[in-house]
Amino acid sequence: MFTLRVMSDSQRILDSIRRLVRMLRVSDRQAQLELGVSGAQLFVLTELGKTPSLSLNELASRTLTDQSSVSVVVTRLVDAGLVTRDRDQRDARRLVLNLTRAGRALLQNAPPVAQERLLAIFDALPEAERKRFADTFEEIVDNAGADDGPAPMLFEDSERREGHLKAVPKEDAAAK
Amino acid sequence: MFTLRVMSDSQRILDSIRRLVRMLRVSDRQAQLELGVSGAQLFVLTELGKTPSLSLNELASRTLTDQSSVSVVVTRLVDAGLVTRDRDQRDARRLVLNLTRAGRALLQNAPPVAQERLLAIFDALPEAERKRFADTFEEIVDNAGADDGPAPMLFEDSERREGHLKAVPKEDAAAK
DNA sequence: TAAACATACTTGGGATCGCATCAAATCGGC
DNA sequence: GCCGATTTGATGCGATCCCAAGTATGTTTA
Numbered sequence: 001m002f003t004l005r006v007m008s009d010s011q012r013i014l015d016s017i018r019r020l021v022r023m024l025r026v027s028d029r030q031a032q033l034e035l036g037v038s039g040a041q042l043f044v045l046t047e048l049g050k051t052p053s054l055s056l057n058e059l060a061s062r063t064l065t066d067q068s069s070v071s072v073v074v075t076r077l078v079d080a081g082l083v084t085r086d087r088d089q090r091d092a093r094r095l096v097l098n099l100t101r102a103g104r105a106l107l108q109n110a111p112p113v114a115q116e117r118l119l120a121i122f123d124a125l126p127e128a129e130r131k132r133f134a135d136t137f138e139e140i141v142d143n144a145g146a147d148d149g150p151a152p153m154l155f156e157d158s159e160r161r162e163g164h165l166k167a168v169p170k171e172d173a174a175a176k
Numbered sequence: 177m178f179t180l181r182v183m184s185d186s187q188r189i190l191d192s193i194r195r196l197v198r199m200l201r202v203s204d205r206q207a208q209l210e211l212g213v214s215g216a217q218l219f220v221l222t223e224l225g226k227t228p229s230l231s232l233n234e235l236a237s238r239t240l241t242d243q244s245s246v247s248v249v250v251t252r253l254v255d256a257g258l259v260t261r262d263r264d265q266r267d268a269r270r271l272v273l274n275l276t277r278a279g280r281a282l283l284q285n286a287p288p289v290a291q292e293r294l295l296a297i298f299d300a301l302p303e304a305e306r307k308r309f310a311d312t313f314e315e316i317v318d319n320a321g322a323d324d325g326p327a328p329m330l331f332e333d334s335e336r337r338e339g340h341l342k343a344v345p346k347e348d349a350a351a352k
Numbered sequence: 353t354a355a356a357c358a359t360a361c362t363t364g365g366g367a368t369c370g371c372a373t374c375a376a377a378t379c380g381g382c
Numbered sequence: 383g384c385c386g387a388t389t390t391g392a393t394g395c396g397a398t399c400c401c402a403a404g405t406a407t408g409t410t411t412a
Contacts, residue, residue, distance in 0.1 A: 010306065013313055020320070022240050025370070028397085055360075056361060068400070068402095069400070091407080093408070122186035132309075138192055141196050144290075145196075214368080245370070270389090
């Protein structure tokens with residue numbers, strides 16, 4: 001009956017996450033219109049600017065995505081003439097990715113995108129608050145993600161009843 | 177050579193966001209394997225469980241996504257026999273969406289998914305910390321989203337002249 | 353040396369997302 | 383009553399993401 005006007009703090013957090021994700025997506029679209037490259041592409045360019053001659057896997061782990069996803073993105077960048085993709089001399093399996101001149105140029109006058117805007121907002125927070133936020137966020141992600149994901153291949157008998165999760169507050173002292 | 181440089185708090189936050197987003201995606205994937213429905217689908221089912229007889233647009237604003245995205249998701253749910261999609265008697269443009277018996281059933285024994293796991297983690301935080309986190313998060317998202325707008329639509333973009341303007345991406349279009 | 357195992361990428365499948373359009377239905381003004 | 387403007391969904395498009403296989407290339411072992 002009542003539309004539950006009072007959101008719990010936990011739900012407020014979830015909602016913030018959703019809004020944030022959406023904002024990032026929309027921002028990507030906009031970047032694509034203005035720059036011609038998508039957010040993912042720009043992110044790859046940025047990493048490649050920071051660390052040249054990366055291989056695909058290295059790039060994947062730096063961008064926290066799957067190797068196949070990066071593969072596609074890199075292909076687009078190569079097609080656009082922003083990145084060079086050569087095979088490693090010593091190990092012909094690996095790639096050696098680098099920015100072209102055009103890639104560096106684009107990176108330089110790329111207007112601030114979503115990530116930069118977010119960074120600016122973070123930086124504007126009082127230092128103590130920012131640190132607390134970062135700490136809590138890391139703790140949350142560690143608890144949620146780490147969970148020492150058991151080899152993604154073992155659980156077979158996942159019946160439809162998965163019982164429960166145990167995201168127990170597992171006091172992890174290994175935070176640092 | 178160790179890349180373990182001291183990340184600024186802002187960088188740590190950004191990184192947490194990326195990890196979180198990735199975790200959510202992977203989790204969706206898993207839910208799909210176990211339940212047969214993706215995270216987005218499950219989310220729609222949940223909203224429909226909370227508020228029956230929604231229209232597509234209402235559902236879209238509740239799920240914070242575009243109408244077209246929801247349209248596709250709903251189509252899949254209808255095909256799967258989990259949701260009914262009828263036209264409104266009084267206004268044949270609108271839809272009346274509802275869960276089928278199967279939809280309700282699935283929703284009931286759906287094991288906790290990513291969102292639930294996150295909620296559990298949030299709830300495990302000390303109350304004061306949780307509240308502070310929620311407050312800061314909302315503040316950040318508000319600043320990033322509303323943010324005296326990065327010019328809703330500036331088409332002075334040199335190479336794109338489609339000739340037609342689109343509805344202003346004004347965030348608060350949800351008001352109804 | 354030849355076969356078995358491992359690593360690095362690519363490709364195809366399936367799902368999501370948001371934008372731009374389009375068709376149908378409804379509303380409004382005249 | 384009629385015709386144009388607006389609203390509601392559906393569809394096509396392009397891009398991303400992850401996973402599962404498949405294809406080379408490398409390394410190790412029998």
